[in-house]
Amino acid sequence: VYAKREGEALSAVSVILGSDSDREVFNSLSAVLNELDISFEQRIISAHRTPDILKNYIEDAEKRDVSVFIAIAGMAAALPGAIASITTRPVIGVPVALKSKIMGLDSLLSMVQMPPGIPVATVGLDAGRNAALLAAEILALSNETLEKKLKAYRDTQRNKVMEKDAAFKEE
Amino acid sequence: VYAKREGEALSAVSVILGSDSDREVFNSLSAVLNELDISFEQRIISAHRTPDILKNYIEDAEKRDVSVFIAIAGMAAALPGAIASITTRPVIGVPVALKSKIMGLDSLLSMVQMPPGIPVATVGLDAGRNAALLAAEILALSNETLEKKLKAYRDTQRNKVMEKDAAFKEE
Amino acid sequence: VYAKREGEALSAVSVILGSDSDREVFNSLSAVLNELDISFEQRIISAHRTPDILKNYIEDAEKRDVSVFIAIAGMAAALPGAIASITTRPVIGVPVALKSKIMGLDSLLSMVQMPPGIPVATVGLDAGRNAALLAAEILALSNETLEKKLKAYRDTQRNKVMEKDAAFKEE
Amino acid sequence: VYAKREGEALSAVSVILGSDSDREVFNSLSAVLNELDISFEQRIISAHRTPDILKNYIEDAEKRDVSVFIAIAGMAAALPGAIASITTRPVIGVPVALKSKIMGLDSLLSMVQMPPGIPVATVGLDAGRNAALLAAEILALSNETLEKKLKAYRDTQRNKVMEKDAAFKEE
Amino acid sequence: VYAKREGEALSAVSVILGSDSDREVFNSLSAVLNELDISFEQRIISAHRTPDILKNYIEDAEKRDVSVFIAIAGMAAALPGAIASITTRPVIGVPVALKSKIMGLDSLLSMVQMPPGIPVATVGLDAGRNAALLAAEILALSNETLEKKLKAYRDTQRNKVMEKDAAFKEE
Amino acid sequence: VYAKREGEALSAVSVILGSDSDREVFNSLSAVLNELDISFEQRIISAHRTPDILKNYIEDAEKRDVSVFIAIAGMAAALPGAIASITTRPVIGVPVALKSKIMGLDSLLSMVQMPPGIPVATVGLDAGRNAALLAAEILALSNETLEKKLKAYRDTQRNKVMEKDAAFKEE
Amino acid sequence: VYAKREGEALSAVSVILGSDSDREVFNSLSAVLNELDISFEQRIISAHRTPDILKNYIEDAEKRDVSVFIAIAGMAAALPGAIASITTRPVIGVPVALKSKIMGLDSLLSMVQMPPGIPVATVGLDAGRNAALLAAEILALSNETLEKKLKAYRDTQRNKVMEKDAAFKEE
Amino acid sequence: VYAKREGEALSAVSVILGSDSDREVFNSLSAVLNELDISFEQRIISAHRTPDILKNYIEDAEKRDVSVFIAIAGMAAALPGAIASITTRPVIGVPVALKSKIMGLDSLLSMVQMPPGIPVATVGLDAGRNAALLAAEILALSNETLEKKLKAYRDTQRNKVMEKDAAFKEE
Secondary structure (H helix, E strand, O other): OOOOOOOOOOOOOOEEEEEEHHHHHHHHHHHHHHHHHOOOOEEEOOOOOHHHHHHHHHHHHHHOOEEEEEEEEEOOOOOHHHHHHHOOEEEEEOOOOOOOOOOOOHHHHHHOOOOOOOOEOOOOOOOOHHHHHHHHHHHHHHOOHHHHHHHHHHHHHHHHHHHHHHHHHHO | OOOOHHHHHHEEEEEEOOOOOHHHHHHHHHHHHHOOOOOEEEEEOOOOOOOHHHHHHHHHHHHHOOOOEEEEEEOOOOOOHHHHHOOOOOOOEEEEEOOOOOHHHHHHHHOOOOOOOOEEEOOOOOOOHHHHHHHHHHOOOOOHHHHHHHHHHHHHHHHHHEEEEEEEEOO | OOOOOOOOOOOEEEEEEOOOOHHHHHHHHHHHHHOOOOOOOEEEEOOOOOHHHHHHHHHHHHOOOEEEEEEEEOOOOOOOHHHHHHHOOOEEEEEEEOOOOOOOHHHHHHOOOOOOOOOOEEEEOOOHHHHHHHHHHHHHHOOOOHHHHHHHHHHHHHHHHHHHHHHHHHO | OOOOOOOOOOEEEEEEOOOOHHHHHHHHHHHHHHHHOOOOEEEEOOOOOOOOHHHHHHHHHHOOOOOEEEEEEOOOOOOOOOOHHHHHHOOOEEEEEOOOOOOOOEEEEHHHHOOOOOOEHHHHHHHOOHHEEEEHHHHHHHHHHHHHHHHHHHHHHHHHHHHHHHHHHOO | OOOOOOOOOOOOEEEEEHHHHHHHHHHHHHHHHHHOOEEEEEEOOOOOOHHHHHHHHHHHHHOOOOOEEEEEEEEOHHHHHHHHHHOOOEEEEEOOOOOOOOOOHHHHHHHHHOOOOOOEOOOOOOHHHHHHHHHHHHHHHHOOOHHHHHHHHHHHHHHHHHHHHHHOOOO | OOOOOOOOOOOOEEEEEHHHHHHHHHHHHHHHHHHOOOOOEEEEEEOOOHHHHHHHHHHHHOOOOOOEEEEEOOOOOOOHHHHHHHHOOEEEEEEEEOOOOOOOHHHHHHHOOOOOOOOOOOOOOOOOOHHHHHHHHHHHHHHHHHHHHHHHHHHHHHHHHHHHHHHHOOO | OOOOOOOOOOOEEEEEEEOOOHHHHHHHHHHHHHHHOOOOEEEEEEOOOEEEEEEHHHHHHOOOOEEEEEEEEOOOOOHHHHHHHOOOOOEEEEOOOOOOOOOOOOHHHHHHOOOOOOOOOOOOOHHHOOOOOOOOHHHOOOHHHHHHHHHHHHHHHHHHHHHHHHHHOOO | OOOOOOOOOOOOEEEOOOOOHHHHHHHHHHHHHHOOOOEEEEEEEEEOOOOHHHHHHHHHHHHHOOEEEEEEOOOOOOOOHHHHOOOOOEEEEEEOOOOOOOOOOHHHHHHHOOOOOOOOEOOOOOHHHHHHHHHHHHHHHHOHHHHHHHHHHHHHHHHHHHHHHHHHHHO
């Protein structure tokens, strides 16, 4: 568990889906968190349909020392901004393009173009994996074990490219 | 005053700006509301910076029988959606393109692409005047005086075009 | 029936399709109107192919106290604007992206960017459900039963999210 | 006068502005019509504010053997389509980008993406000059004098480019 | 045959495809031309691969009194502009979105944004049918039989909408 | 100084400009860092013109325990991605729209659409202030003083909105 | 082999894929290089995952007198720019739209909008074939045999269009 | 003079403007060519207004061993493609965004999205300087003096960045 401080079972990361239709992006995200042994909790909370639950949950999670929030949302994706308006912990937004009628431009602009004062760290369209890695990079600032795992992850990526290259250049 | 029911001094419409930089759009909007003698109240409330004030204000306004909410906002314009998540009264959204770095595409898509269940009635970019008229059309459903004023307003518009046409065709 | 005033069998809402290819969006819309027991009439009228029928129909419907018009249209979607030019009742536009060659940008901009004086309340791409709910919100201003149904509808939505969340967080 | 048939003073072309704010584009257009001695009439008629005048005017103009209609309009530019729905004479649309909040994308798509059956011949953004030339090309099909003028116009254009080239290549 | 002047077997219209991959759009176009008994010739000529053939063909067709040219092309669709640079007869451009990697925005802008002096009458994405009707409208200016057929075509369209409406409103 | 670990004078944040034309965005960013007493170092390093300097600098900065990197860049903004390929520390990207010929869409997409494995935390166009706050939120995870300052900063923002609202609602 | 100078077995062209998911574009590219008997080497090297390998490889390839580099990449396609920052040999970029969530706009803008001083010769979306031909045109400047082959290739293209035209016009 | 072969006074590069309104982009381009002592000739030739002059000129220039063609054009920028259809020498296209009504998207897509077989090497919007450098890189493949100048140019760029960095980091 990569929780910031000692204590009972903690989640380092909270992953919140705006809708269960965002599950596919979540799967690529949770796979990376699991691979890096990062503890996380997962919720489906709608900024528009259950705003009070969102507020209570985020405030509680902040008290329980959840370090990073990741919001996965499509369309007019107010979720990451709504989270960021409640907490001063880092909030990562994953705009969802899957099933989007307009290539995810709606969720991308709804996340990245936040007003001054309330930042959202936006990653690419459907980029669950990068959201998980960004959260890991943030947590690794105070966790050397995780930093090592991240570097190992990079090495694995690097090796995969090298292997493919080795095969490809001899084709 | 075009309030839905009898009572003390009521606002039929609530106009909420996400920021005082949206003032220019507000001016074109309030001019039409005044011209049609529609009572309204005006606020600057940020969905991200003062979300609790927003919640209290909308709930209170709903109880005071404010009929229509108009939100003017730019960038990742979460304001109309946030209002719509609190009340079941009609919410009109005016996306702001003035000073936008991306032609208002961010605020337009953030408003119009609402998730199922939480509608926002979106009008054109910086279209304060049309937002006021749409609110008036809604109020006029239960107010015949206002309906007549709206029809007179249309006639005035029509006459202006006809006058310009009369001059233009003889140039 | 949620008609504004007493009388014989009235439609509260008129739903107009620009083409029968917009049927899929209509289905999601009519399902919500039926669920809320809102009386409506349904037509296929083309702004370009049967403009005189449109004019006669809208004027007649306005006399029959139809309160809200909903237009579903794709491509250069002139339909909602054409309706709005005939009546001062609220007109809701649903831009159709299904089968659009350009992601519905054509119908979205053709609806939302109305000239000053002739507002169209635009909802999201293919957002039949939200158009129905927006119409219901307008009608509910003078109908407490409908207002209660709308709040119940919201509660149902809220409960669905909560149920999914309850299952998801324990996965 | 390049009217299709003999008779009293006829207009070969009708130029209709959706608003007097489209005057600047009109000026570039009328200059070319005048240069080619093409008779035309000019009107300001709004598809949304004076639709009945539009209908009467187009039907009358068609009877008076106006051959080509040119519509100049911005925003959700329904004007050329509205004209095309009334007449089977060719309709040329000029989308206006000047003062547009969204680069004229709204008027361009509102004109060019017409539904099957109702064509609009769309030219470039603010392209008054090309609209005039396209009208002239259509009229020239039954008017050899105009055809010669068009070819002379092309020669003049060609010569201007050649003169600039001659100077430029020696700089 | 709707040729402008009497003579041997003439084509009123020339339809040119930039590539045989544009065949699907051509089919919708030729169906309308055939339905209206408009004589036409059909070619596949590339502005980039067979420019000299294009030049010879257009000059010859102009001499043979072909009245209207229709170009169907995708990608950087230089074809209609290349034709328009050779002839002063009206040139209609059909931008192809089918198989386009960028929704036909490339061909649309390559056609509609012609430089001053060389107009192209652009119709909608893949709008073969409207291109045929626009050509027919131009030819009908000097052919009353065709004008009647066009009006009959409109009536048929109108009737189809009315039939669908009649069925739909009783569902 | 908000450095992660004890030691000599440390920079918590490194701010890198791709060009000195990005200065205006930097100014809004450095103002916030200064206001929050966050130590930072500032560089102009081009991913394309001085790539070796970039590599050396980032590796050195990582060793010196710089916690967060912020890259400000326009056009094909490779800078944040290049930094992220060298370090596993969090990298924040600020796409520059000022002077952009295409509204900053080039730099926004060049930053946010990173390949899997190399995340960049992208903020809004020219959003120097939000980049600084995001960096502060990350640093505050292990620095309670900074966390308090951030909450105070939020309160100040909130108060400013409330003051403006108080004046505005009485106008 | 179309290598610039005499020597042992040389590659005239180096083709580098950012990922093996770009294979489909590569296939259309290599087919043309093979057809023109242009020697080339092929690699999979990631600008972000294996940047050091990229640097070593490009510097080595430049010494081995590889004349032209072709980079095929999607998303935030930093690869061609990264190559161009290492060598002064011409670099051709092929933006990949296949599987892109945003129609390849990300890779197109990431390649074509290079900062001043570091040019990338960008071809169309997924345009492997044109990238190969552009490389061939560059190599042909110092190789008359290749120039002849290129002209023959053009003739073949021309003939194919003519054959299709011959069949089509008689349909 | 960096001409490919020995002979009388040769131009290595031909720079062609589609219109004299593209002069500003030309100036940044010619400055670089002059700085690198690359001989060039400059013309204003319109693909649409003087197509025959274009054909004669390009064929003649190819015979005179002009190595690289650079076309600067705006709007539906057919010029580089038209050149590429005449010669098999490399053609560089510079899309012009200055004064464009649509941010140069028209000229960018008109250039980069060439059909298979006719490549255009497209550089950035208004990127005259990069076009010149790309031409220089191509010429340098057979000219070692130019290759050295290019490397020196890069060093100068690098030094400028370093100087600015040196000043900036001490501010």
